Amino acid sequence: MLARELALDGTGRLLDGGCGPGILTVRLAHLFDESVGLDPDPAMLAEGRRVADERGISNIRWVQARAEELPAAAPGSYRLVTFGQSLHWTDEARVVETVYDMLEPGGALVMVVHTVQGRPRPPSPGPPPIPHAEIEALVHQYLGPGKRAGQGAAPIRTHRFEDVLVRTRFGAPRFVFAPGVPDVVRDTEGVLSGYFSFSWSAPHLFGDRVDEFAGDVRELLASRSPAGVFWDWPGDTEIIVARKPA
Secondary structure (H helix, E strand, C coil): CHHHHHCCCCCCEEEEECCCCCHHHHHHHHHCCEEEEEECCHHHHHHHHHHHHHCCCCCEEEEECCHHHCCCCCCCCEEEEEEECCHHHCCHHHHHHHHHHHEEEEEEEEEEEEECCCCCCCCCCCCCECCHHHHHHHHHHHHCCCCEECCEECCCCCCCHHHHHCCCCCCCCEEEEECCCCCEEEEHHHHHHHHHCCHHHCHHHHHHHHHHHHHHHHHHHHHHCCCCEEEECCCEEEEEEEECCC
């Protein structure tokens, strides 16, 4: 969908801000000459590098830095800058304006997020849903009530991304929805690794209690599904596109 929306053809450069374990970076890299995955967490970058190496993807450079350190952290002109569920961890308006200057004419800033609220929910393919509320309660039990990122805490958001964009040089964005896969089934370890991939519940945040936390999650999941399989529907994929004039 992004390739069609932005006429991506294997040329230009990609910057994926707050890339985490490289989920978006790795998926989009083939659409560009060069790609940069940027994240402040070295463990996340190591996982992204591992997956890219495993898949033979050699055009990604991994940079440990915060988005607020742009453009110095990853200088140059970009055709596309993406934030996959990560812009809200940043000083949004400041970062957006910096990205505007880093884009080539006609380039785009894209935010990719899961949207559940207001989207039609498909029926379960059979297994019980992942007990997200209870797992998040366990995360809060170990780490406290506020969501963390790196060594800090996530800001409390009362606005949407478009509220930020309309006050910048980008102006009002375009919204595109890709239907979420309705029948994803994960096993216990898949559910646990999914939570460890989030910046607010990354393994290092638990310190020497990480194994204890993992054990509690496995115990909870076993009580909800003796077969150890769960339905996962994260919602539809909302793609928020802001263009720089050509």
